[in-house]
Amino acid sequence: MATLVGQSLRRKEDYRMVTGTGQFVADIKKTGMVEATFVRSTHAHAKIKKIDVEAAKALDGVYAVYTGADLVGKVKPLTQIDSHCRLPKHIEDQIQPIMHHNEEPVLAQGKVMYVGQSVAVVVAKNRYVAEDAAALIKVEYEALPSVVDPFKALEEGAPLVQDILESNLQSYFHLPVGDYEEVLKKADHVLSGRFTSPRVSSNPIETRGVVATYESRGDQLHIWSSTQMPFEVRHYVAKILGLVEQNIRVTAPDVGGGFGPKGGLYTEEVMLAYLARELNRPIRWIEDRVESMSAARHSRDQIHDIEVAFMNDGTILGLRDHFVLDVGAINYFALTCAYNSAAHFRGAYKIPVFDLTCRIALTHKTPNVPYRGAGRPEVVLAMDRMVDMVARHLGKDPAEVMLKNIIPAEEMPYSQGMYYKDGGELIYDSGDYPEAFHMALEMSGYKDIRANQEEWRKEGKYIGIGISSNVEGTGVGPFEGAKAAIDASGQLMIHTGSSPQGQSHETVFGQVAGDVLNVGLDNVTVKCGDTALLGFGAGTYASRSAVNAGSATHFAAEKLRKKVLAVAGHVMGIAADELTMKDGVVYAEKLPDQQMTFAEVYAAAAPGPRCKVPDGMEPGLEVTHYFVPPTVTYSSSFHIAVVEVDVETCFVEIKNYYIVHDSGRVINPMIVEGQVQGGFAQGLGTALYEEIVYNDNGQLLTGTYMDYLMPTSMEVPKAVQGEQEYYSTRNPLGVKGVGESGAISSPAAIANAVVDALSPFNIKIDRLPISPNRVFGLLQDRQNA
Numbered sequence: 056m057a058t059l060v061g062q063s064l065r066r067k068e069d070y071r072m073v074t075g076t077g078q079f080v081a082d083i084k085k086t087g088m089v090e091a092t093f094v095r096s097t098h099a100h101a102k103i104k105k106i107d108v109e110a111a112k113a114l115d116g117v118y119a120v121y122t123g124a125d126l127v128g129k130v131k132p133l134t135q136i137d138s139h140c141r142l143p144k145h146i147e148d149q150i151q152p153i154m155h156h157n158e159e160p161v162l163a164q165g166k167v168m169y170v171g172q173s174v175a176v177v178v179a180k181n182r183y184v185a186e187d188a189a190a191l192i193k194v195e196y197e198a199l200p201s202v203v204d205p206f207k208a209l210e211e212g213a214p215l216v217q218d219i220l221e222s223n224l225q226s227y228f229h230l231p232v233g234d235y236e237e238v239l240k241k242a243d244h245v246l247s248g249r250f251t252s253p254r255v256s257s258n259p260i261e262t263r264g265v266v267a268t269y270e271s272r273g274d275q276l277h278i279w280s281s282t283q284m285p286f287e288v289r290h291y292v293a294k295i296l297g298l299v300e301q302n303i304r305v306t307a308p309d310v311g312g313g314f315g316p317k318g319g320l321y322t323e324e325v326m327l328a329y330l331a332r333e334l335n336r337p338i339r340w341i342e343d344r345v346e347s348m349s350a351a352r353h354s355r356d357q358i359h360d361i362e363v364a365f366m367n368d369g370t371i372l373g374l375r376d377h378f379v380l381d382v383g384a385i386n387y388f389a390l391t392c393a394y395n396s397a398a399h400f401r402g403a404y405k406i407p408v409f410d411l412t413c414r415i416a417l418t419h420k421t422p423n424v425p426y427r428g429a430g431r432p433e434v435v436l437a438m439d440r441m442v443d444m445v446a447r448h449l450g451k452d453p454a455e456v457m458l459k460n461i462i463p464a465e466e467m468p469y470s471q472g473m474y475y476k477d478g479g480e481l482i483y484d485s486g487d488y489p490e491a492f493h494m495a496l497e498m499s500g501y502k503d504i505r506a507n508q509e510e511w512r513k514e515g516k517y518i519g520i521g522i523s524s525n526v527e528g529t530g531v532g533p534f535e536g537a538k539a540a541i542d543a544s545g546q547l548m549i550h551t552g553s554s555p556q557g558q559s560h561e562t563v564f565g566q567v568a569g570d571v572l573n574v575g576l577d578n579v580t581v582k583c584g585d586t587a588l589l590g591f592g593a594g595t596y597a598s599r600s601a602v603n604a605g606s607a608t609h610f611a612a613e614k615l616r617k618k619v620l621a622v623a624g625h626v627m628g629i630a631a632d633e634l635t636m637k638d639g640v641v642y643a644e645k646l647p648d649q650q651m652t653f654a655e656v657y658a659a660a661a662p663g664p665r666c667k668v669p670d671g672m673e674p675g676l677e678v679t680h681y682f683v684p685p686t687v688t689y690s691s692s693f694h695i696a697v698v699e700v701d702v703e704t705c706f707v708e709i710k711n712y713y714i715v716h717d718s719g720r721v722i723n724p725m726i727v728e729g730q731v732q733g734g735f736a737q738g739l740g741t742a743l744y745e746e747i748v749y750n751d752n753g754q755l756l757t758g759t760y761m762d763y764l765m766p767t768s769m770e771v772p773k774a775v776q777g778e779q780e781y782y783s784t785r786n787p788l789g790v791k792g793v794g795e796s797g798a799i800s801s802p803a804a805i806a807n808a809v810v811d812a813l814s815p816f817n818i819k820i821d822r823l824p825i826s827p828n829r830v831f832g833l834l835q836d837r838q839n840a
Contacts, residue, residue: 059566060788063725064576067561077309080264080281085337088266089118091330092185092340093323094175094192095350096167099419099753100201100214103166103174103194110191111177116184119334120192121326122175123164130329131295132158136287136319138533139389143478150228152390157217157225157417159385161295161322161329166199168216168384169421170755171349173322178330178338201753205358205381205416216384216417225386226415230397232472233408235364238373242364246444251822252433252802254356254381254747255740257426258765259556261311262342263351265324267331276332277304280324283313284594285554289586291320292328303328307584313556314737315426316352318596319387348758353747354426356381357396357433363441364408369449369456373408376400376437380413383420390415392423394476395430395528400438401471403488403524403691405462409472419753427737427798429597431527439523439803440820443810452505453807454496457522461488468784477532479686485781486691491715492524494777495693499713504697512815517700518710519812523803524694528687529718529792530602530785536589537607539568539615540677545639545653547572547579549611552592553604554584558794559726563601564608566722567788571612572619573637591681598690598792601722606786607682614678622660622676623651625669688783690791692716692731694804700812705830707743707809709772712801717779719791727793728776734797736771741798742805743770743824764826 071077108120140154163174175192179185200214207213208223216223239245266279276298282288285305293300310317323340330338342351359378365371380393393413401409439457446456462469464487471481496502504520511518538550549568551560565579582588593603616636623641624631633643642650651659659667662674697711714731721727744764748756757763774797782789806820809830818833 059569059576060722063723064562064566066559066726067565067576068559079261079309079311080266080279081341083266083279083308083339085266085268088337088339089178089180090182090185090339091176091178091327092182092189093173094177094189094194095346096163096170096172096174098167098196098198099170099203100199101167101196102199103163104197105195106175107193108175111188114184114188114191116180117177117188119178119330120175120188121162123160123162126162127164130161130325132160133295133320133322133325134158135387135389139391146474146476146478149474150230152226152228154226154389155220157220157385159322161325169419170753171346171421176326178334201419203418203420203749203751203753205379205418208416208418209414216419223417224414225382225417226390226393228390228413230411230473232410233373235373235375235408235410238364238408242372243367244448245362245364246441246448247360247362248441248444248821250359250361250437250440252355252357252436253823254353254420254423255426255745256348256351256353256747256763257314257316259312259314259317262344262347263317263321263323264341265327266337266339267327268337269331269335271335274299274302276302276328277306278324278328279306279308281310281317282307283318283554283556283596285584285586286552286592287594288320288324292325295325296329305586307554310556313595315354315429315596316424317556318594319424345758348763349421349755352422352424353383354423355433356423359434359437361437361441363445365445367449369445369451369459371404371406371445371460374406375410377412380415381418381420381423382415383418383422385422386415386417387422388424392425392430396434398473398475398481398528399431399526400434402435402438402526403462404438404460406460407472420749425596427734428795431525431795431799432738432741432802435523435525435800436803436806436823440806443807453522454501457524458489458492461492464489475528475687477686483526483689484784486689486717487779487781488524488691491691491693491717491779495695495713495715498715498775498777499695499697499711501695517702517812519698519700519808519810519814521696521804521807521809521811522693523800523807524692525799526689526691527598527792527796527799529598529690530684530688531597531599532603532684533593534591534681534683535593535599535603535607536591536679536681537604537611538589538677538679539608539611541615541619541653541657543654543657545657547574549579549581549608550588551581551583551604551608552589553595553600555595558595558600559723560600560604563722563726564605567605567608568612571609572616574639578639589679598794601790602688602786602792603682603684605722605788605790607680609787610682611678611680614680615676618672618676618678619653619656621672622668623656626651626659626667685785688719688785688791690716690718690793690796692796692800694800696804696808698805698808698812700809700830702834705827705834707825707830709739709805712772712774714774714797715777715779716793716796717781717791718793718796719783720780720789721778722790730793731776731797732774734795735774735801736766738798738801739771739805740766741823742802743826746824
């Protein structure tokens, strides 16, 4: 059999990317295509008293101008995504959630709720005219009080973000595991702290974009969108516009990064679809970077107040967390990020008692959605900072306290005593966390750094080392599909419902399918990102594609293999179990002269009078499989950061970085390494640079890259990676997800390293980013104290 899985094969996608022949939404051109631009709110909270569009309509080259009033009764508002609101009853019984309906009109109606909200849209012959016309639209606002602090938003009498609600508490739940009050009676020590993960932006290299065309014959609508979830876009566009879903085709072409905020549905996708039907002509909208900073959805923005009860030897008995998640003006993803935080809080630690309360607050900010890690980096920061604090409180090495509390290998599979959000028991299926921890310590030279720190400090070098760990539920359902087929030329074709934004689907799924049918990667064509390819699909998010689409591909290829052998055997008069295949040829090992190519098998299986499939078998070489995972599988990683802090300039420099990760069976090691490195780069940005800041009036203060800082290639070192391969027991490939792993622990590891570097000053880091001015303030506070 072929052995493509496990090889670092060159990505099939790379040629078109490096030669500039990829096709992104902005590259799509249609005859007679017009362009749209949006007028966006300059207020965080205001009544819309009047919108004057006459001057814009009169401008030469303008085809249409629409406001919210034009859509009343024609276009429904966007609401939270249904699939993220449904919880299994046993989870509801455990956490007793409150979830209030909230919504956002496609164009603002009556009032605006955040800076950047769409107020009007202009359609013109090109972008230049559309922008000029948009500048002529005059919106008369009556400013209203705004609230941007989530704690103030939850106070009685705070300005309401959503008028349909009675308060800004959009959701709430309480998750108890064990009795924390009993733990307090046994503990030798109790420590508490508040940890803040600020709001950030995902900043994909390609901003959002939409192209829509309409054919009146058959009422056919085709939408191209830089989305992670084309099937979701199709479903909700149909629902909001009252259209037949199967008359809508959504294509995600090449997408230059998604990271979460390109998931779900945006108002612009609905508006472009509506305009294409109304004007009966192709229309395009491409988001500029300033729009992206204010209107593309943000993420993180959690504040955790936690308390840890522990013994003199460092054993943690239990913890309690009260946290607030600021979701901005509308919560599209219900409890997704919040429950992710709850499910991943304890990570690789054996902490039997856990009590968590979550409040989700609406504020006058851009909506907040999942972003690479989706609720996990926030709690890993809180958990591993607190473990570090426990160690320092006891005068112990943080590595010693971490290792004391890590789940022993002999206790795997290990139950955390609660449910995952998909309804399955939260049981870690495989792995050896102490082994990974020791691998990371060895790789980083932990003991040598500890031995040299005092000498370095005498030389004025403040070098520190910090550790973090995480366990991530990956491969979440509900399902994913794949179609496997052989065409007339004998090429193996794979169509999946999961679409990529850089995850290497064409290569990885080609490796999976190629192994099953024993053909090389060049003989496999993988197509994704188009609702016309498959009946159902979910999307690419939550480290799920290799697990779900990979497994669906495997099973579909297995079904196809059986069918090919059955048809070939029927034609050649040989039992199917005596046949094998290699490089597109089916043959009997005992009779190698008797053989059929895949192309010949295709011809024999084609419907018609010459069809030669066995009795009872459908004609054609095409099969479909939908994989439904029993529950998630758990990947894990340990991160160690070595940093140097310049106490004069207060800059933090990453000297070295080490990651040991377990993503189960590795399909393509090179791609896994790239995913981990990319996640680490984003986590480093979160740790040291990135923060979206609003003033008290809800005005965005970090709306350009002059103010919103990100690391460049000069600031991101290459992480040294080590690998474990503990196969998952929950899918046929044994794989676990890896897409988010690099981003989850890096902020905590870097924060702990900075604290360690500055341990002579006894500083405490409880919020990100660890910018020079923040380090300076911490040092000044200690000096003043």
